[in-house]
Amino acid sequence: MLKRLRRRWGILPTWAKVVPVAALLVALAWLRARLPPGASSWQHVVNTLFYLPLFMASLLFGLKGGLSCALLISLTFLGQMPPEAASRQQGHLMAWGLEVALYFVSGLVTGAIVDRERREARRLKEAQELALLGQAAAAVAHELKTPLVAIGGFAQRMLRELPPEHPHHRPLSIVVDQVAHMEQLLREMLDYSRPVELDLAPQPLVLLVEECLAMLDHLAEQKQVRLETVNQPGLAVPRLDAGRVKQVVLNLVQNAIQASERATVVRVGITQKGPWMILEVSDHGSGIRREDQPRVFFPFFTTKRQGTGLGLAISRKIAEAHGGRLEFDSQPGQGSRFRLVLPLAGPGAPGGA
Numbered sequence: 559m560l561k562r563l564r565r566r567w568g569i570l571p572t573w574a575k576v577v578p579v580a581a582l583l584v585a586l587a588w589l590r591a592r593l594p595p596g597a598s599s600w601q602h603v604v605n606t607l608f609y610l611p612l613f614m615a616s617l618l619f620g621l622k623g624g625l626s627c628a629l630l631i632s633l634t635f636l637g638q639m640p641p642e643a644a645s646r647q648q649g650h651l652m653a654w655g656l657e658v659a660l661y662f663v664s665g666l667v668t669g670a671i672v673d674r675e676r677r678e679a680r681r682l683k684e685a686q687e688l689a690l691l692g693q694a695a696a697a698v699a700h701e702l703k704t705p706l707v708a709i710g711g712f713a714q715r716m717l718r719e720l721p722p723e724h725p726h727h728r729p730l731s732i733v734v735d736q737v738a739h740m741e742q743l744l745r746e747m748l749d750y751s752r753p754v755e756l757d758l759a760p761q762p763l764v765l766l767v768e769e770c771l772a773m774l775d776h777l778a779e780q781k782q783v784r785l786e787t788v789n790q791p792g793l794a795v796p797r798l799d800a801g802r803v804k805q806v807v808l809n810l811v812q813n814a815i816q817a818s819e820r821a822t823v824v825r826v827g828i829t830q831k832g833p834w835m836i837l838e839v840s841d842h843g844s845g846i847r848r849e850d851q852p853r854v855f856f857p858f859f860t861t862k863r864q865g866t867g868l869g870l871a872i873s874r875k876i877a878e879a880h881g882g883r884l885e886f887d888s889q890p891g892q893g894s895r896f897r898l899v900l901p902l903a904g905p906g907a908p909g910g911a
Contacts, residue, residue: 582611589633616668624665696751710737747869754879756799788827796905806873810839817843840895846888881905
């Protein structure tokens with residue numbers, strides 16, 4: 559019922575929400591001012607009625623509304639407090655302070671709960687929208703895949719038959735490259751939209767990392783970046799999907815190489831912490847801008863000209879399918895550090911980092 563009421567209130571303009579709360583505050587303050595000095599029982603009733611506009615403000619405006627209303631109620635108390643109360647009636651002053659504190663605590667707790675529910679509702683709505691977007695993208699990608707493969711195949715055949723000095727050789731090579739880029743995007747879209755299926759088996763993580771670094775060695779040479787590994791000795795052998803984890807490692811290391819400045823080092827390290835394996839990839843590049851950091855794992859978000867924006871989103875999905883997580887920290891101008899945290903025993907394993 560409260561959720562339906564808040565949804566209806568959300569349609570109203572701001573002034574239509576403020577006026578009832580302000581009117582209640584003014585009416586209760588006027589009523590308390592009209593009470594005779596000896597009517598303590600009625601004053602207690604009026605003071606209790608002040609919780610009505612307080613809860614209304616908290617439900618309508620969240621934490622800020624609850625605290626603001628509590629402050630206004632406290633100011634009305636100050637206006638009714640006799641000057642000699644502090645010197646002659648110490649007990650009355652303590653009761654007044656307790657009443658004011660209760661208003662602030664009520665506004666704080668109610669407003670914080672409302673704000674939290676609103677944040678959860680926004681997250682749920684975003685998740686639903688992303689799910690619908692993923693379904694639509696998967697459908698479109700599936701329909702485009704077949705004709706795109708045909709276009710790419712014919713373009714590659716024509717390119718092989720043309721001599722390099724032919725005037726159409728360069729434009730056709732651009733077509734082939736762009737079609738390959740589109741095919742990669744479609745593959746990643748389909749990969750992201752499908753559930754991650756794992757083929758778990760004991761796999762030495764160190765050997766997987768070495769294979770990935772060997773595959774990316776040519777890219778590091780082109781960028782004049784040195785790849786360095788620092789592994790903890792005596793590492794256990796975790797249960798994981800080797801192909802999926804290699805996909806994550808390749809993505810993280812490739813991103814680190816592309817983000818690095820020339821003559822710098824990309825460091826890849828593996829450590830073990832209790833029941834968890836932690837793979838860390840760090841670079842000395844330009845880092846991630848603070849305003850971009852909350853969107854790093856969002857699908858289709860990228861700062862690269864040729865990026866698809868799905869690599870990190872898929873990598874996090876693979877990490878979570880293993881029962882782990884993918885996290886990062888970055889300092890603009892100093893570099894970034896990504897951490898792949900995986901349970902030793904595979905998905906559903908107990909323990910914590």
